[in-house]
Amino acid sequence: MLLGIKFKAKPTPSQAAILSSWMGGAKFVWNAKCDEDKYLRSYAQKYLTIGTYPKPDQTYSQYRSKEFSPFLKSIPSQILRNSVSNWFDSYQKFFKITERGRPKRKKRGSGLSIHLTRELFEIKNTEEGLKLFIGTKKNNIGFLDVNWHTRKWRQYGNPNSIRIKKSKIGKFSVSFCYGPSEKKNQEKEERKHWFKHIQKNYTKDELEKEVVGIDRGIHLTVATNHGKYPFKEKTLKNLKKYEKRMRKAQKCLSKKQKGSKRRQKQKLKVARVHNKKANIRDNECHHISKKLVTQEQKIFVFEALPIKNQTKSSKGTQENPGKNVRAKSGLNRSILNMAWGKIEIQLKYKARLRNKVVYKINPAYTSQECANCGHTHSNNRDGIHFSCGMCNHKDHADLNAAKVIKKRAINYLLDSGTELSDKGVLRPTKDIGHGNHIRPPRRNPKRQDWKTLSKGKKCQKREESRFPSYIL
Ligand SMILES: [Zn+2]
Numbered sequence: 001m002l003l004g005i006k007f008k009a010k011p012t013p014s015q016a017a018i019l020s021s022w023m024g025g026a027k028f029v030w031n032a033k034c035d036e037d038k039y040l041r042s043y044a045q046k047y048l049t050i051g052t053y054p055k056p057d058q059t060y061s062q063y064r065s066k067e068f069s070p071f072l073k074s075i076p077s078q079i080l081r082n083s084v085s086n087w088f089d090s091y092q093k094f095f096k097i098t099e100r101g102r103p104k105r106k107k108r109g110s111g112l113s114i115h116l117t118r119e120l121f122e123i124k125n126t127e128e129g130l131k132l133f134i135g136t137k138k139n140n141i142g143f144l145d146v147n148w149h150t151r152k153w154r155q156y157g158n159p160n161s162i163r164i165k166k167s168k169i170g171k172f173s174v175s176f177c178y179g180p181s182e183k184k185n186q187e188k189e190e191r192k193h194w195f196k197h198i199q200k201n202y203t204k205d206e207l208e209k210e211v212v213g214i215d216r217g218i219h220l221t222v223a224t225n226h227g228k229y230p231f232k233e234k235t236l237k238n239l240k241k242y243e244k245r246m247r248k249a250q251k252c253l254s255k256k257q258k259g260s261k262r263r264q265k266q267k268l269k270v271a272r273v274h275n276k277k278a279n280i281r282d283n284e285c286h287h288i289s290k291k292l293v294t295q296e297q298k299i300f301v302f303e304a305l306p307i308k309n310q311t312k313s314s315k316g317t318q319e320n321p322g323k324n325v326r327a328k329s330g331l332n333r334s335i336l337n338m339a340w341g342k343i344e345i346q347l348k349y350k351a352r353l354r355n356k357v358v359y360k361i362n363p364a365y366t367s368q369e370c371a372n373c374g375h376t377h378s379n380n381r382d383g384i385h386f387s388c389g390m391c392n393h394k395d396h397a398d399l400n401a402a403k404v405i406k407k408r409a410i411n412y413l414l415d416s417g418t419e420l421s422d423k424g425v426l427r428p429t430k431d432i433g434h435g436n437h438i439r440p441p442r443r444n445p446k447r448q449d450w451k452t453l454s455k456g457k458k459c460q461k462r463e464e465s466r467f468p469s470y471i472l
Contacts, residue, residue, distance in 0.1 A: 001349075001353065002177045002178070003349070004175060004176070005177075006174070006175040007147055008147040009145065012145075019114070019141065021075065022114050025075040026082070027112060029063055030086075034087070037102070057088070058084050058088045059084075060081070076136050078119060079120065082114070090102075110168065111165060114163070117160070117161045119136065121133060121162055156180070162176040168271045168275070169268060169271050170268075188422060191357060191420065191424055204414060210299050211301060211406050213403060214300060215303065215366065215405060216302070216303070216343070220396075222343060224402050228399070232287075235280060239281070246273045249269050252266055252269075281339045282342065285342045289346040301361060301406065301426075302344055302360045302405075303361060358424065362427075366408070367397060367400075367401050370386075370400070371393070371403035371404045371407060375388055375391065384396060384398070411428075413426070417429040
């Protein structure tokens, strides 16, 4: 399994200046490629017949001009080549994968980076410790000061390529992948293999021991059927502190004149607070996911939450403004603050390292169902308290939900009709409990019309954007 790793780097001021200029060059050719492609496509759509379209290529020498881009001359050509070849790869993926768009222009103010292949760096093991040499023989910046906080990657040898990044707040880092290489879709295969193994060999009692249901909520970050895993008091306090600071900084930013130097400075301040908050959250997520994964149990089950949809703004458009915008944005903030997605991603790779597995199930009604008797009603839940209307079972709402998730997952795993989707969601084909309810077709004919119509339109638009209209 390949793992990514990131180290802090501390370049000297002169090194930082050179690295920045290299990054600028890499960005320059990337953006030039994007613009060239856009120009060629609009030209081709107007004047060329099908089959004679110019294809995206990896040339970049045309951008080297004494007049317009003299700064490109001082940059090692391999860096520019890597940037263009990455652009090209990204473009090829657009052809292969439907959900992907073309490579986009890199905007001003976003982070910068350079991709260094073997000939551009060397990791030397000297008496003074590990040293990272950057550049070619003729054009280099010497040794870069890197904080090697761990050596566990050393057993796999030196990486083939590294990336040096400069974040929005101007901090440099070195990152690369390490570990035994793996086949395409290996993770998916492993999950499927596990799934078959569980269905074949596990009894209900064994599953009761092995499965952990995990509920992610706003009151408690994570709750399992064993207990609660909230953010630490100190972390919450810190997050609140920086939230306050952020509000202040953003208010200040809004008052600065556009395009002014002071605004630029203030922007940096806002970015710094953002960074700080993200670091605090990241750290806490690692603590929680580690606690979860080091338990004895081997099968973890999440709800398949569409976090992106749930945290969409309810602002609406100017003609059609949304309702409860403020309340929704507050809810969004607390969902994002809890970093549900991060915990899932971290648990997934940590589980894989320990030969454990993570599945997901449909989250419908997990918060309203009673873990004891299965009675489902919206009255069962009142904030953080759960109290069943049928059997009078009382519990913390999130703990109850975790138990329901566990129960449901076991039912799904025991049923031979259950299928595993590519994204690791357990899907029963038969009707067992909630979560696999298939909606009847909509009765309202108007709505149906609207749905098919809008769908058709969307398809057409997509086709158009890919090919000029006269092909269709
Ligand atoms: Zn009940």
